[in-house]
Amino acid sequence: MRVGIGWDAHRLVEGRPLILGGVSIPFDKGLAGHSDADVLLHAIIDALLGAAALGDIGGHFPDTDPAYAGISSLALLACTGDLLRREGWRVENVDAVVIAQAPKIAPFILEMRQNIAQTLRIDAGQMSVKGKTSEHMGYCGRGEGIAAQAVVLLERTAIKNAYSKGSFGITV
Numbered sequence: 275m276r277v278g279i280g281w282d283a284h285r286l287v288e289g290r291p292l293i294l295g296g297v298s299i300p301f302d303k304g305l306a307g308h309s310d311a312d313v314l315l316h317a318i319i320d321a322l323l324g325a326a327a328l329g330d331i332g333g334h335f336p337d338t339d340p341a342y343a344g345i346s347s348l349a350l351l352a353c354t355g356d357l358l359r360r361e362g363w364r365v366e367n368v369d370a371v372v373i374a375q376a377p378k379i380a381p382f383i384l385e386m387r388q389n390i391a392q393t394l395r396i397d398a399g400q401m402s403v404k405g406k407t408s409e410h411m412g413y414c415g416r417g418e419g420i421a422a423q424a425v426v427l428l429e430r431t432a433i434k435n436a437y438s439k440g441s442f443g444i445t446v
Contacts, residue, residue: 278325282316283421295386308337312347362432370424379405
């Protein structure tokens with residue numbers, strides 16, 4: 275078993291949609307970023323990659339690559355899930371929190387959980403999203419940005435490299 279933690283934050287700006295957990299949320303501002311800037315999914319992706327010791331989101335999906343301009347972070351999460359499966363990992367659970375003074379995300383949490391679970395091919399019961407404010411403190415509290423944190427638990431499904439159908443004559 276492996277545990278990973280992820281964190282992300284983006285500035286709120288006018289003229290962009292607000293996407294969190296793959297859900298378009300009605301709000302007068304959106305998050306600035308190269309992709310759709312979905313801080314929730316970015317934190318989850320970093321937690322997944324970290325748990326598997328496979329780097330970070332910037333290494334796999336650099337913001338200097340035009341291929342990722344405006345891309346849905348659900349697509350990035352799907353690629354990450356595929357990579358984990360190829361590397362012999364299964365997602366056991368994801369626990370995430372979005373920190374924003376506004377908007378309130380409670381009405382959208384079920385859809386976020388379903389999006390993330392479906393994309394990672396896990397049950398929605400293995401996925402948790404919570405919304406918190408920072409009580410008007412800091413950049414989130416002033417409405418300048420939104421942050422997210424995630425913790426994941428992975429379980430090894432297969433031993434890779436020399437141990438997988440390798441020189442020891444066993445398959446795990």
